[in-house]
Amino acid sequence: MEKVINITVKVWRQKGPKAKGGFEAYKLAGISGDTSFLEMLDILNEKLISEGQEPVVFDNDCREGICGMCSLYINGHPHGPDNLITTCQLHMRHFNDGDTITVEPWRSAAFPVIRDLTVDRQAFDKIIQAGGYVSVNTGGVPDANAIPISKIDADEAMDSASCIGCGACVAACKNGSAMLFVSAKVSQLALLPQGKVEAAARAKAMVLKMDELGFGNCTNTRACELECPKGVSISNIARLNRQFLKAKLSD
Amino acid sequence: MYWLLNSSIGRKLIMSITGVCLVLFLLFHMSMNLVLVFSAEAYDMICEFLGANWYAVVATLGLAGLAVLHIAYGTWLTLQNKQARGADKYASSNKTKTEWAAKNMYVLGLIICLGLVIHLWNFWYKMQFAELLHLPDAVSEGSGLVIALFSCPAYSVIYLAWLAAIWFHLTHGIWSAFQTLGLNGRTWYPRLKIISNIVATIIMIGFAVVPVWFTIIGLFN
Incomplete structure (x- = not known):
């Protein structure tokens, strides 16, 4: 009925x-x-x-x-x-x-309201511009299985790549932190051979930009992962922490 | 080293490392306390060993440094996070089913600080500080001090409430420290959650034994 x-x-x-x-x-x-x-x-x-x-x-x-x-x-x-x-x-x-x-509307200092329910989410674009890409020439499309990638890594990278950048993680977070978004964008590249090359520089650049834009510090409340429309996991955040700390310690 | 100050993950690294050190200290402190249940003599020997000796003073200063760093960084991060959240609050509030402790770490921290002030006044001042400065308040036998305080049930209740706040703080804090250090993932998250709960519970029960034990003994005497 x-x-x-x-x-x-x-x-x-x-x-x-x-x-x-x-x-x-x-x-x-x-x-x-x-x-x-x-x-x-x-x-x-x-x-x-x-x-x-x-x-x-x-x-x-x-x-x-x-x-x-x-x-x-x-x-x-x-x-x-x-x-x-x-x-x-x-x-x-x-x-x-x-x-x-x-x-x-989403409420966060880094997402100012433009009008009514629309907020300015350009901060996310700026974070991507800071390093969310692969700049090395990886050549043409290789033959299938020419570069072996484990099923576990392929699945994990795919799960990270499911992030659509909507900003629900920031909206749900009591700290206005963008760690889930940034960590998903870092992970989807860092888990694959093409993206691994620049992984350390990418993690540093994207975290620097995230902090600069006024997003908060993650306190692991898990609100982001519970509200994420794509179910992106906080295991990405642990990976980002790991990569960032490793990169800083080897500087 | 500036990144420990000006990057979010750097600041959180300080929180997690100082936090882990403080948990290790709690485990040590708890083991020490439990000695009193078995032998007042042995406990007094430990008290003497950790009194106004140079190594105990150095360790105390180190511990104070850890606590101050943890509290200062916690306050700084909390203020930054309030600012990042913005002035506008949600009218329909936040109904995400997060854990209570995870969202109230700072408030729990403040309660723990308050308890710490009472605790330092009750014991540390008389056991080490007064002895160092040769004040008349100095107490040479720690066991008598502990037994006298906890024969008053009101004090035991205050200490138990304090321990409850520490339990909540640790259930989130321990796994969260591993997450910040990058030592977590899909497989380890559920394991670390259980480990956090177990360690927090061991610490709470271990500390609770002393006040409960001497309150019961006090009631029957």
Whole structure:
């Protein structure tokens, strides 16, 4: 049987980066359980536009959980109450009739609000620019199995590479730390032969940039891994610590 | 060496190394205390050995240095993290199911500091400090001091509460130190969690034996 609910959405509205923001409550009636969370916001925005009001600004792109653009903090959780999904994959069937749903932007000093629910996540791009790439020429595509890579390393690198850079780790962290993101980006390269060459320099450069941009110090609360839509593990953080310390000690 | 000051992982390295040293000290201190349950004479011999002798004073200074570094870096990191979090708080709070101790390490640390002040006043001041400065408060027989204090149940309760705070602090602190040192991974995380809980529990029970034992003896006398 189809679930249809009436809800109140409490949304953070803020005109610009410097403007003072506040919550606005909007009532929505007859929302189907099969509606995705972002479709619910589309319905709200159509309603606002038809009433001559400003629509709610929020980030979104692929709407299938792979681009990392959507970024809403819903009822105390980044990407909402469901596990291992992004906001765009969240459906209204997870809410009940009469619920008040609080929707906030990511909160972190390194992610300033641009407008309403949209935050500036360029800090992540700057960290990648600091070293999240392979700059050595690795030649053309080699024959399969020409470079032996163990299944364990291949799987681990693949798991690290599943990070979509959405920033939920920073949003969930009480310290505003970006360690899960940085460690995943370091690990996905450091575990493979092409990326190993620059592993030490990469770890140092990316951590330096992360600290410079004002992200906090990790205190191992594990909030990041518990809220990560891709289930990226804190074993990546241990690997980053290990690589960074090794690199510094061999300097 | 500047990276120990100006990089996040460097600062955390200091936290983890001082933390591990302090845990090792707790294990040593606990073993020493347990001697009292078996023999007051042997305990007094240890007290004399660790009194106003040069090696004991050097070790005390080293230990104080570790504690000061751990507290200073903890405070510094906490202040930086508050700033990194930003002024705006979540209206819907944070409902991530993290462990309570992990999120309250600094508060637990403050409670432990408070307990430490009482503890140093109760014992260290009379056992080593007063002896060093030849003050009249100096007590030569440590066993009498301990037994007298813990025959008052109120003190035992304060010490047990203090031990509970230390237990919570250590259950997160021990595995967390290994994680920061990079000595962790998918396989070792669950093992280190169990090891942390076991070590923290051994320390708590080992320390609790003395106040509980002498409170019971005090009640029956």
